[in-house]
Amino acid sequence: MTRIAFYGSSLLSSYWNGAATYYRGLLQALAMFGHDISFYEPDAFDRQAHRDIDPPGWARVVVWEASARGLSRAAARAAEAEVVIKASGVGYEDDTLLQEVMGAARPGALRIFWDVDAPATLAAMQADPDDRLRRLLPSLDLVLTYGGGAPVVAAYRALGARDCIPIYNALDPESHFRTAPDPRFEADLAFLGNRLPDREARVEEFFLRPARALPEMRFVLGGSGWEEATLPRNVRLLGHVPTREHNAFNVTPRMVLNVARDSMAQTGFSPATRVFEAAGAGACLITDAWEGIEMFLEPGAEVLVAQDGDDVIRHLRATGADAAGEIGARAQARVLAEHTYTDRAALVHGILKNRIRQTEHAS
Template identity: 55%
Template sequence: MENKLNIAFFGSSIVSAYWNGAATYYRGIVKALHKMGHDVTFYEPDIFERQEHRDIDDPDWCNVIVYKKDKLSLRGLLRKAQEESDVIIKASGVGAYDDFLESEVAKMKSKKNLIIFWDVDAPATLDRIENDENDPFRDLIPKYDFVLTYGGGQPVIDAYEKNGAKKCIPIYNALDTDTHFSVDPESKFEGSLAFLGNRLPDREKRVEEFFIKPAKELPDHKFLIGGSGWGDKKMSDNVDYLGHVYTKDHNAFNCTPMAVLNISRDSMAKYGFSPATRIFEAAGAGACIITDYWKGISTFFEPDEEIIVVKSGEEVKKVISELTPERAKKIGEAAYKKVLEKHTYEHRAALLESVISRKLYGEAKSLD
């Protein structure tokens, strides 16, 4: 693309993954856009102790502006974004002044720019507006040029367009090859099965079913769980709780155990077509991935060959009891090959660039 884009991105955080699962997603997309020659300024609020728990320093592939929880300062940054940017993106779940940002960005549309709402939790957003006809975001949806989503496939596209979206396009999670790759195993992550995810209300019951229950019934196997919030959760003695696992340790976490487990949140499983970031991280490290079932898995990985799909804790128990290191290695290698071929952030950023260029400049590029 010959036209260099200046992109303003209002999101939760790109420098900290602390209580912020979208960080890896943002980094992958923004880094790939930078490699294509575009400039991105990422605006994030100083909240939830994220700045105290940074995973990275300010990167050279993105201008990061951290702002205090102050609406007056935020108004100034919005004016700056409008003056300087070709594309202005408001992500869902910023965590501070979300309603205000959604409304203000919707007002910033001009003939020379694009305004985009990027939903990193579309199932939750859609459930919210379906259950509340007075939700202010309902009236804002048609004002955005695009709604981009972290996942959801056709069910989410249909739901958003039913609610007035001009165009809804999923930009799926992917692999950041610069950040996630195979490394040497580390003894602290040794075990039969490892799960990484924060404790959230719409995931906890599934964690009990797919992780805690099988661990209890397989006392001779070692299980590991990482993520914030699980410290007071009752688990069997063969489970090691690791607490928050920083991004720099994710590769070893994925490479060391025989298999890693993906457990979807209820809302993501409901809509399907919503592979978690951690699936691609794990595949990039050559891990053998076991995932709970959700519609659309085969769009990304071939079940039984590139990923193992389970529908209950009992099936997890059976898989772990029968899985050999040889089969785990074969599945991990197949998943790694697939992500390099089809699911890197370069693939996702190329789609995004094509979407933007068609709208801004009328360039006829393929969306494949």
């Protein structure tokens, strides 16, 4: 049994934490391969007041005080593990946490940086030769990324990483599946996502502009931060939608929308968690266009792709409820066959097994 110390944003709360579903699905599946996982998350951003799962049986969750003392105590526990993983975007003194965690790792431990926002992380490193992560990269054994494909792999290697492997988002069939519709989410098109500066213009183009152009249709907007936004009359604002309600949110509307952040769309090969959540529920998904979508779903048959707001309008007008249901059913079948977290965990398990063996042989 391999002991893994994983330092991330939060496993217990999805509140202002887009990586929650990714962590939960992947780590639960990884535990099935016999790994003993301890997840260390800071008490930050009021997440502990918005927990949406209980501490799971498949991981030991340690909530540490967001202070210098709390950080040091949590980082010191990296010495207990054979594999030490620091994720990006933990949310409290990330650079210091990275340095202390990797410094505390025992000799021979596998040291991994797991990037859940590669475009932003790479941009920061490329802009600053003294960036803490950039300086530490050559000393780390491996970088794993939430997505990004060949462009991200090449960029990481150019900055000194020994190796970089994308571990894409996926579906957890036990968490995201077809369920009964909920009248709260009835709409022609629904979008779920927090209001972020580098996504707002795309939400305007792909969601709000179609809403204004189609006043006879109903639109639903979920996520935090939209309270001050100017919305068309036919857009109903929900606020934060807990993870436990995502299945109903995805299955109820005629269609659901995925909108990537600017950096993710430009990088490509970065399917958001929402893509697999929606497909797992059998939803008809409209996604903004990004390179690599065909690796995950077939455009036109399993997902509808929009280059701009006009394409969203066209899809809404041309795709009735029956056709939308058929697209959703095909998407669900595809992700169940090829894109579950068990598939991704098998890849990670193989990587860890091989790297640990190499380290043992080297010593």
